[in-house]
Amino acid sequence: MSWQTLGLFLVTFFFISATPGPNMLLAMSLGLRFGVRRAAWGGLGMVAGLTTLAGLSVLGLGALLAASEAAFLTLKWAGVAYLTWLGWQTWRAPVEPVRAGEAPAEDDTGTAGRLFVRGVLVAFSNPKALVFMAALFPQFIEPAQPLLPQFTALVSLMAVIEFGWILAYAAGGHTIAARLSSTRAVRSLNRVSGGLMIGAGGLLALAKRI
DSSP: OOHHHHHHHHHHHHHHHHSOOHHHHHHHHHHHHHOHHHHHHHHHHHHHHHHHHHHHHHTTHHHHHHHOHHHHHHHHHHHHHHHHHHHHHHHTOOOOOOOTTSOOOOOOSOOHHHHHHHHHHHHHTOHHHHHHHHHHGGGGOOTTSOHHHHHHHHHHHHHHHHHHHHHHHHHHHHHHHHTOOSHHHHHHHHHHHHHHHHHHHHHHHTOOOO
């Protein structure tokens, strides 16, 4: 694989990854509720899920979903239900009273393991990502060269870019949360976080096969 091809993939996926979608909306939601450090665990889960989807696309499952409307719709609506459930749980999250002048207490309901699993499930909730990668990677693969090193390079670059944007979205959410200092504000924060996840489910509901 030439450096020109790798550079073109970097630029292409950089802007694709920056587009708000289920992964980035979850990142902002986690940043709002848990801060950047714990949101990073969710980000690692999303990257792990995305990497797995990339591998599945190579095995042909992306093409299968592109060809089978029933399979695509089944996975899509399961993902919509999961994202909506996450959003509803966050919307209704209990709020501890906050004393005047104090920052809201850190939410301790999100352990690293749970956030990692949540990230993996959200990545898996979007079947369009699998179809999309099945269409994207062949555009940057040079058939005359060994496929595995090229695929490894593309997926590694994809993972780094995705994780970088996840941290950026989480930092944005955390910046907003840091300005909140009242019970009403924290409740509003939960509702914004939940709304983001429900919105992610709405975006997925509108997704169509490529």
